[in-house]
Amino acid sequence: MKSAKSGPRSVLPSTRPLRPWIAVFPFLIALLAIAGVLNGVSGRLPDPLATHFGPDGKPDGYSSIRGFLTASLAALLLIAVGSGVLAQLRRTAPVTRWVISAGWGAAVMFALPVCLTLLANAHARDADAVRFPMWQVAAWLGAAVLAGGLGWLLAGPDTRTATAPSDGAPRLALAEGESAVWSHTVSSPLLALLGALMLGAGVLLGFLDGWLTGAILLVSALAVIAVGSVRVTVDRRGLRLASTLLGVRFRCVPFDRVTEAVGRQVQIAAEFGGWGYRVRPDRTGLVLRSGEGLVLRLTSGREFVVTVDDAATGAALFNAYLDRARTRQNSPQDSRRSPRQGG
């Protein structure tokens, strides 16, 4: 992804035409397996079936054959549809591999116990005599994990192709040799207060309850305080986040990891599910409020987000430095040249 033509990512699940089938495949197998077992044991099943077992393997729950099968199939179909839809959605495109993997795991997780329960019932004279040994539970969970891994392998890596050129992104005009720094602080008094309270509680608990509890609380307090007030800087080295209260830099994103910077409105509830320093499958961010935010589109396909005022200027400066970095990369022999516009 170090080509000059990198731009905003466009992750398309359709670039792997087999993927929807791979997502649905384990559920088809699961249905076939249940049907096969049902066919094999039909006529030998007690009604009601023993369908729930205690830790000793003895049954402690029963349901009718019809009810058991209906509930099992409904659950399986629901997960199958959910998995298929999620694997198709554009939103989940960067994590489709995980969705497919989870689907494979879930198919085994739900279908295997149905098969095992039917088999266990078929071997017993009546429902009370049914046994479900613990080793089967272990085998069941192991099989689910294995299936998840198999799905992960079959799904293949999520393809990310940089297509659209980033020429349209705004850039700050930088003269040759000129250096610029964009710097802003963003703070959340609420987080700082929370951190201070945790700090106090940590010290108190350290005395009252023992050093371990106190230490855990103190470390968490420092983490909360660190993101309570942050200086966001874009300079010739990249994007840097430093805690103004603790005076430590805790995040740095260099230019070679970024395809493009943009300033846009960020809805933290919808995009991050809360505030603070948040890591989600497709984006990471320091989000202390909704509103204007500086968004870096990373070469990995993820996004790095900081909600901060005047983000558009920061993004424009970042893009200008990106151009400079790319020009140098493409022509290392004359790195003193002025940055070329566009890619």
Added chain:
Amino acid sequence: MLFRVDPGSAVPLGDQIAASVRGAIADGSVHAGERLPAARELAASLGVNVHTVLRGYQRLKEEGLIELRRGRGAVVTGAASPGRARLGEAAERLIAEARKLGLSDEEIVRVVRTGLAGR
């Protein structure tokens, strides 16, 4: 806020840093009470000497736009209104213009004093 320095320009780097802050106060993007980056950090970011940044900050302090406090760094003062910053910019322009004409410091001050005497 945005700091810009161009080593190719005739204006001293410290003054360029001061001009960046003055400009930001003038256009309202930086308000009273806001803290400027620590001199050491800013110097590392811009790739200039710490003393260069401190010279720029000192300049702003003399104009009454920022306060320099040990431990707290540089903070934009309550008196630093956009108008006040624009006045600083106007003074910069006056000086640049006068220098272009070859006026000495003494002559520049006399120009201002003459203007004031008429009021």
